[in-house]
Amino acid sequence: MDIEPFALERWFARVEHEADVMLAESGVRSLPASRFDTDPGELGYVIPTNGEPAFRADVAAEYGREADDVLFTCGAQEANLLAFLSLLNEGEHAVVVTPTYQSLRSLPDAVGETTTVDLEPPAWDLDLDAVADAIRPETTLLVLNNPNNPTGRYLSAETVRALYDLAADASAYLLCDEVYRLLADDPLPPVASMGERGVSTTSVTKAYGLAGLRFGWLCGPPEVVGAAWNWKDYTTISPSAVGQHVARQAFDARDSILAENRALAREHRELTRAFVERHGLDWYDPVGVNGFITVPDGFAAGRSFCERVVREESVVLAPGDAFGQPDYFRLGFGLPTDELEEGLARLDDFMQRHA
Template identity: 70%
Template sequence: MEIAPFDLERWFAEVEHDADIMLAESGVRPLEASRFDTDPGELGYVIPTAGDPDFRADVGALHERTVEETIFTCGTQEANLLAFLALVDSHAVVVTPTYGSLTALPESFAEVTTVPLAEPDWTLDSDAVADAILPDTDVVVINNPNNPTGRYHDEAAMRAVYDVCADNGTYLLCDEVYRLLAEEPQPPVASFGRYGVSTAGVSKSFGLAGLRFGWLCGPPAVVSAAENWKDYTTISPPAFGQHVARQAFDRRDELLSENRELAAEHRAIVADFLADHGLGWSAPDCGVNAFIEVPDGFAGGESFCRSVVKEESVVLAPGEAFNQPEWFRIGYGLPRAELETGLARLDAFLARHA
């Protein structure tokens, strides 16, 4: 088994530590630990290792799934890995651009066909997905709301894709880690029916990335297979992560309201900045990410981002990490002062290179 380097994470590992401003962070600014009870008691394994049954039942209910159809993981990343281990054998279809692991992981197991979102609006074309599905396609993979574009594919398009999958006996796996940042979240894919699988966690929408806490909801056979694989990965979710995530989940109306307001305000700030500079973008409608066109005069996203981090100590994400070299990703979920400082430095950079 071989897996490609995770280009986005390798880029961050290279430049993030020494930079002043991280303007490519994909989540909402971290919440203070002081807002929660941080004493979980003994730091042993979580028992049962699938996660606290009462908490799993509550998370599952939001996906119209039972406690047996819900498993807790070490972040959404592990949830996705377990889903692929459980599902992928022959062929997968992945809608792109997307978070790198959603392509690289299935490519390490099987053949993968990618289906691009339709530009310029980055819309989901259910007919294109249908055309890519083969008789032996195990799973179709969609990240909704989308990272890196920030676009939220509408329910009609998602259900159209699900119907095609179900007719073929193919699972639809949706990474929904940004879903709860929507003012009116769409129904999760796990609620669509037998072939729907949802993964998510508290890293992005809740601003609690450090907890490394996520979940997978889906049909019993998929969850059972994922649990079997989890015995060989992390065994159980983190005790500390589950302890704080339970509190955040119980207070989700309060916390999500704060984060939605922050995301909306910061989205407007970035929109005004780009309009002033005449730069096109993906016009995000959910989450805290956006794709921005690389300005003239640069060979591509990496060239642009390397110049920005060298001259202004501001980290952006090159589009090459998403196989889109004419774009770069910005993250606007960071604290307001950092966002404003980062944009001011980007403004100075663009002025010098006009």
């Protein structure tokens, strides 16, 4: 099995360490550990290794499912990997909606074969006929990220239902990475609640502001979750005991945490929108905390723009070619307010010099 290098992670590895401001972070600012009890008792394996049953039952209830329909994982990244290993084999095919977080395209392409269907700028609409045309007899999986990273596009309930129906009609599954879903003021029902062909993955990284826990889950029909658990025996075996202990507390306090983080996202979206408008740039007003912004005039592509910004202002942005869109760059506005304001002020200075 071969897999291509993760372009965004390699970019971060090269520029993030010595930069002053990380303005490409894709989640909400991290909550302090002092907000939680961080002592889980003995630091052994979580037993059973798919996660504590009562906690899984409570998570499953959010999807209208049972405890055994949930598998706790090391973040959404592991949840997605286990899903792909469970739902794709050599010779099988996946349809992936792009642009998207690279692992949602590269992992299925490493396991099976993929066809991509692009969201169409500037509104990042999805052509359902193009998705239908991409489905083959050997298609076992449709892959979606909603709300979308990097564009912030939140496809409607009607569109997601149409995708689910396309998957079900093909005896395939619809896998939706929903890490930003709970940052929406009015979240759509999760895909795993739509029927036996729906699989949801998520984590406490983005909407909860708890990236360091590395805690997430996969929810779906029993045959998918069971196969994923079988693969998990060969990856991380069990979720982190500390991660589960703190995630349980965050889940119980989710109403207050999510309200706080949604308010921060709204405030920071306004600050970022003002920057976009000041400089005559374009974006699609996003759900979540990622803005996908057009490259300013005078720069050949997002890569050269981001290179100059990090060199001259010590501010890290994400070049759009990491998502297959070289005419854009991604700006993450979920970081602490003072850091966002500092980063935007430096970008203002940069833009004025290069106007």
